[in-house]
């Protein structure tokens with residue numbers, strides 16, 4: 468029986484899982500594969516339930532040397548018919564007004580997007596706090612790569628889970644196969660936080676360049692010394708050339724939970740099965756009279 472939450476019901480999804488926007492590794496084929504995985508559901512039901520469509524546009528608002536025209540991006544995407552948006556990084560301020568006024572479905576990412584914030588609050592505490600304090604339905608993000616993770620986030624009050632790193636190691640992901648293998652072979656200790664000295668902390672794969680950046684930060688180097696190492700264009704060559712040391716690249720601690728390279732459809736089906744199993748087996752803990760303490 469499918470898991471039903473606000474997220475599945477509103478967006479017409481079979482499984483309460485979404486793939487977060489990812490700079491560089493989110494090509495058309497991967498988006499299409501997620502659409503296929505979504506179509507595990509009866510298309511007629513999906514059509515009826517979803518007035519938004521399965522895909523959205525991510526607008527990541529981060530400090531930039533030349534700030535992009537975020538409001539222009541939002542308007543252009545709306546004009547193109549996009550109705551789901553994911554904003555990340557800074558306060559979406561004027562952008563969110565434009566989106567809300569147009570009746571779009573907006574997911575705002577906080578302490579996520581490879582930018583875990585400056586306080587190092589773990590997911591269990593963050594999600595329990597969100598459940599207590601956030602009035603809007605919320606999606607858990609970061610640290611979920613399997614059905615156990617999905618079941619845990621639902622137990623904490625989330626309406627679903629957002630995943631990034633796990634989708635990088637799928638058949639349809641267009642990053643070089645050597646990087647997919649690196650992901651499979653790496654563990655939960657293979658990431659590091661960089662740019663904390665600039666209050667722009669980013670979690671990245673622990674490689675040669677990351678270590679150089681950390682050394683520069685420890686010496687209180689100026690950003691102009693660090694910048695060539697952390698350039699996005701340089702990071703991109705990791706995925707195109709298959710060299711894990713070519714630049715810095717975002718990766719989550721879920722590296723420790725990724726052991727294979729399935730298709731997106733196989734992955735999402737497996738996550739659904741595992742999550743259902745976990746939910747059913749934890750239900751057995753309370754399958755008796757209510758607590759009286």
Ligand SMILES: Cc1cc2nc3c(=O)[nH]c(=O)nc-3n(C[C@H](O)[C@H](O)[C@H](O)COP(=O)(O)O)c2cc1C
Nearest residue numbers: 487488489490527555580609610630631632717719
């Ligand atoms: C390679 C990579 C690039 C990413 N780029 C972006 C981005 O540009 N904007 C954004 O909002 N999130 C970005 N993310 C974050 C994902 O959308 C997602 O929130 C995050 O990966 C969830 O954590 P997980 O990797 O533990 O599943 C990126 C993640 C990865 C792995």
